[in-house]
Amino acid sequence: GSHSEPVKIGVILGFSGPLESLAGPIGDAADVAVAEINAAGGILEGRSVEVVRGDGTCADAAAGTAAAERLVTSDGIVGMVGAMCSGTTGAILQAVSIPNGIVQISPSATSPGLSTVEDNGLFFRLAPSDARQGQLMAEIISGKGISSVALTYTNNDYGKGLADSFQAAFEEAGGSVTINAAHDEGKGDYSAEVGALASAGGEVLVVAGYSDGGGAGIIQAALDSGAFDTFVLPDGMVSTALTDRFGSDIDGSFGQLPAAAGDGASSLEALLNDAGVDGASVYAREGYDSAAVLLLAMQAAGSTDGAAVAAAVLDVANAPGEPIGPGELAKALEILAAGGDIDYVGGSDVELIGPGESGGSYREIEISGGEITTVTFH
Amino acid sequence: MAVKDREADAFLIGDSMTGGYGSGADILHGCTIAVSKGEIAVIVGPNGAGKSTAMKAVFGMLNLREGSVRLNGEDITSLSPQDRVAKGMAFVPQTSNIFTSMTVEENLEMGAFLRRDDIRGTIEQVYDLFPILRDKRRQAAGELSGGQRQQVAVGRALMTQPTVLMLDEPTAGVSPIVMDELFDRIIEVARTGISILMVEQNARQALEIADKGYVLVQGGNAYTDTGKALLADPEVRRTFLGG
């Protein structure tokens, strides 16, 4: 295309369907990144960036694929942020991104299966594979001298993968998991699950779910019935939605989420909040970072060609280079334009390893006084 | 032609009605039926002649393309069925003429839906007429035998205390003894000044008590005369009344 034409990128998330309430903030955060870049004069010598949204639905791979297909072949997007759920992500990758040579960066797909998928080098994700988090969570819990936990997970690839890797690691470390029970999203009533969890017993309850979905429902029911009062919260659970709802009732609960050491996370959260986006929502920061990495890679590659962009992603995301935090996209563009090297850190401490996924540094948190407080970084 | 003259001042008249169901072909072709105050008019004719259709047309359950319906001199062609009920008309259709899931007594109560006065007395009258219904008052009407259902249907219509009573084959399936009762009762009702318009296949008995008889064929009037006269007409007897 000519130089004055805008560069179009797609943002495909589950805007309708079971995880619809998570999709909004992620998409909006991506918009914030794009707006920042446009304010800095765009990429590739002044081309502005335009976002085209598509509904991945999270539940209907075919509809998600059709949306992606349309974005790529009709709207003419040259890169894609998405999809949200691992299922749709895999489908779109196979059916659309690979055939059309489009770079796809998912902010939130965490299924370990995606690590080994045949992707022709086009697929990246900023969320770490769940395998690593499970291990870390086991370490943190054992570190507190807790030896027996009850475990519940949201019944999808994220929850199941996390729960399995955690259970394996925790039992390895000598702990015992009294029960490992799934819960389904959006089912409203969780008394049966909590009944079983309570009966199985355990010092704390590990909830591998979503903070505005079933996970919160489980905590509510557990608190109501007095079954548990301390919860272990992995990434999907840590958000202000949780503290807004339960306040200091869950004081003493703890957990971890992928996040950078330093203040990238908090400054991005502030940045997003200023733009009217819930910066604390799960994967919102990764949404911003995904869009940023994608566009910076285009700038670095000096073109929108898929293969070239794919090759540039790792350069942009990893050291060496000038570290780039949230809100510093203008600076990054400048450096790249001048032929320099950057190391994008962003709000989620982006560091891509192996097959192009986040290596995973984590922030350990604790709830105290109804607030999420950072304990340390791993 | 005495009958024809009296149609002008008939209490209820469906005048040269033409029409059919929905957008289908016409079933009625300029058919006229009428009944005067306190009289019994009987419609007979072969199956599919349009008797039931004519009754429904008079009751406003199908759109007429031509013709009109007048009650007591007033044109009611465009009134809805439930408004006609309010004007004192009552109708027992030929099929699905009871509320099957409701009890016998509730069926009768529904008949009196528009009445605001005490209906106990009327219910008792119906039970006296059809004693079997008293035994079955708490039973769902759908569980009754064919003839018992028919009795419920007629009872329901009587509950309205109408000024015009329209009956589509009220005696189909009822036993002879009940049929006699029913005809007796119909004569009685007519004597109180209520007009009765009925379709009958038990035509000979019906024409016997009729002040006026209509023979419908293919949606039009074939013969119209007093009941006795029709009964006496050998042609009518042979072709329509089974000899």
Next chain:
Amino acid sequence: MTLTTRDILLFCAVFGLIAATGFFQSWNVALGIFNMGLISAIMALGVNMQWGYAGLFNVGVMGFVALGGLGAVLVSMPPVPDAWAAGGLRLIVALLAGAATIVAAIQTWKRMGKGLARTAAMIAILVIGLVIFRSLFDGAVEAIERVDPAVSGYLGGLGLPIVLSWPVGGALAAGAAWMIGKTALGLRSDYLAIATLGIAEIVIAVLKNEDWLARGVKNVIGLPRPVPYEIDLQRDPDFVERAASWGADVATASAITVKLAYAGLFLTVLVLILVAAQLALNSPWGRMMRAIRDNEVAAEAMGKDVTKRHLQVFILGSAVCGLAGAMMTTLDGQLVPSAYQPLRFTFLVWVMVIVGGSGNNFGAILGGFLIWYLWVMVEPLGQTLIGLVTAGMADGSWLKDHLIDSTAYMRLLTMGVVLLVVLRFSPRGLIPER
């Protein structure tokens, strides 16, 4: 039953819509819609057999579609030798033991006379059987699922060409339908509905939770394909040359070639099923089915074995749904159990049948294409709509921002409106039964 001019015009209109998508957006999108439209049409045909022919209210379509998907995995994925070694045999023995228990229980129930002894014997058999089953099964499952859980953790499939899975998927669905039919077909319409709905949920629960079978919610991805990969085409110099001679860029040409290949396969299946369905429907068999649907009591009195016929058509329809399910999983290239939602896989198919015209095979097919087209296209439609509505508003106004934020929800809303409009103008479906 022949097509009237109006019907043909309707078909032309729907294909015209899809073609317009090709002209104005891209042929890739259009072909993508067409391919899923073919699969939807087959599903709709299956439901139409059950509802349109025989009046069976099956709202468990999702379950049969999912079983078809399972068939695709079981046939086409390579076996996992480690898992087989770890517990494959034990698992099979366990399943056989389970089946034997049930058969034994049923036989006892049939053979023994009524009474306490029978109940006691039955319970004893069931309890002992359950204990044996669980002791074998639990161990085997644990062993299998421990084999590299992140990428396998299941037994894998047979490693056969995936096209073979289509009939197998149909057969799996038919088997399930047989079991369901045996127990639940005596129920009256709405009650049959809830039974099938429930059984579909059970099928999905099994798919989600039995990891040894098809990895449960961890999903199976990267199923083999019956057609070439785009990437391979793009690397094939012959193909590149040919694409150049057509004047298309290679990526587009390869994607379209692959889609056309799928379309050819799917179309063949659809035509075969359609011909079989039409022949049956227009023969005395179809007449008998319609009679049964109209009035079971009278049909029974006229010597038709209603129960048997219901079972037959239930199995046939379900098998067709299973077949379509296997085809869909093939097209998706993955099996994602949590994606099976009743709204999408049961009720949307019902919408297809009703909007198209139940009782009419061509109606069902038309409905399949049209509704799928809308399901995909309501998203841009909704966006356009919001764009139009907000065009006149002042920038930055609260309402405008709110509306633009809500664009995503326009998807279902538009779907609803379109559905209501279509049904308003043809309440008996676009191509009604004659």
Next chain:
Amino acid sequence: MIVVENLHKHFGGFHAVDGASLEIKAGTITGLIGPNGAGKTTLFNVIAGRLPPTSGRVLMNGEDITGLPPHELFHKGLLRTFQIAHEFSSMTVRENLMMVPADQTGESIWSSWFHRGAIREQEKALLDKADEVLDFLTIDHLRDEKAGNLSGGQKKLLELGRTMMVDARIVFLDEVGAGVNRTLLNTIGDAIVRLNKERGYTFCMIEHDMDFIKRLCDPVIVMAEGKVLAEGSADAIMANEQVIEAYLGTGLKNKVQAEAGA
């Protein structure tokens, strides 16, 4: 042909059929009459396999057929009509008749794919047969009408027409006459007699029209309150005091009949 032994059918506490025993002899046209609610239709329903009996047995030519499903009875040559018409309402009148015969090749889905020729021939024969029956019932002009759109009496005729599509051995008619024009009913009566004489059908018919009963039936069985009250020739029955009291009455109808007879 059919023997009913001490049959009971109870609905809750209500005894609709209360120990009825009767025999329908082969080759007869047996009339079954009785007051409304006597249990006639219920008896039919039990014999024809629609309802399971509470107790008692039904024998057909010595074979116990109690509780057999209707479709099996149909194959044994036992047919029935319904008092409240059970037409196949969304099918055409002709199709209503054509679906009746059993063992049509085309009723197997397999044959519908691979034996088109045989089916075509059978269909032609069926079609002719159906048209013949429709002609006879004077509803041939309605052959392509949806059965649901027929008039009340026409539906009754269709009910009867279905039994004429096959070679039955025994036919149970539940008030075929109700709602049928009397002139036509006479023709139907003639047909019944003809089927009985020429083809050896046995009939058992419920009817309230005593003219009709008298013309056709011998013997006549009277039921009341679930039991058999009397049995005999039509004349004997009509003179039976008990029957007059319970069923016939002495009112208008008899007067009219007397006149008609005169």
Next chain:
Amino acid sequence: MDLLNAVVALLNFVIVPAVAYGSQLALGALGVTLIYGILRFSNFAHGDTMAFGAMATILATWGLQAGGVSLGPLPTALLALPVGIAATALLVLATDKLVYKFYRAQKAKPVILVIVSMGVMFVMNGLVRFIIGVDDQQFADGARFVISARDFREMTGLDEGLAIRTATVITVVVAGICVAALFWFLNHTRTGKSMRAFSDNEDLALLSGINPERVVAITWIIVAALATIAGVLYGLDKGFKPFTYFQLLLPIFAAAIVGGLGSPLGAIAGGFLIAFSEVTITYAFKKVATYVLPEALEPQGLVQLLSTDYKFAVSFAILVVVLLFRPTGLFQGKAV
């Protein structure tokens, strides 16, 4: 003492939650069953009607809360209920006029109406999300508990706690009142009987002088009231989220059907049956057993009949079994 603990544990984790969930389902099922009983179709839009009613009430509640109105220990939302009911009634009446009326006049088959109601469902779905968004909304105020687990433990000195929530109590009471009122209304008032007559035989109802439009309107108004009440009580207990209301549709239908479609009593019974089967069958009796049994017999495993993974499936399996033995549901529903 241990026996007491066992009983309390059972109460706290099985009985009370099942009663709470059951009565929530029952209230929803009541609306579904009424539409089925009178208008003769399965209304798929009911879940979203509940969401709409709850949303309208929430907006009104916020208004009241902003105005400083409160009901003390009871949630303010109860005060806002009439507003929600009125808004919902207007919505469903408008829907009826715009949509359903046409199909009634056409005498369309029930299944057509079912599909049409899905169209309505999509539209309402969008409408609710348009107005209030997809997020969780908390609007409960007042006291959350009648008695909390901790208070109970302190009061009785037992190891086990027993929590009873205000919302549960309100829901149970309201469900009881609703079913009694509905039962009485349908069976003993003229209007109620005319509604049943209408559902039985529409044409004949006309012939009895019953005004069908009035019957339909009254039905919708009652349904709107039931849906709003159910939606609000559910929201008070669990929080308001549009997607959950849609998901609730399935168990609600299950409850209505197992109870016998068209029967208000059946809806209640069905709701409880579903809730109890979900909770009991998947409950791990380990804790209870530990209290009751001597130490030697203490169970090793969880003593759980089936894992909670299959909770939904199990309740459906039970449904199927119930239907096999009572083919029209517990309370003799009707089938179209």
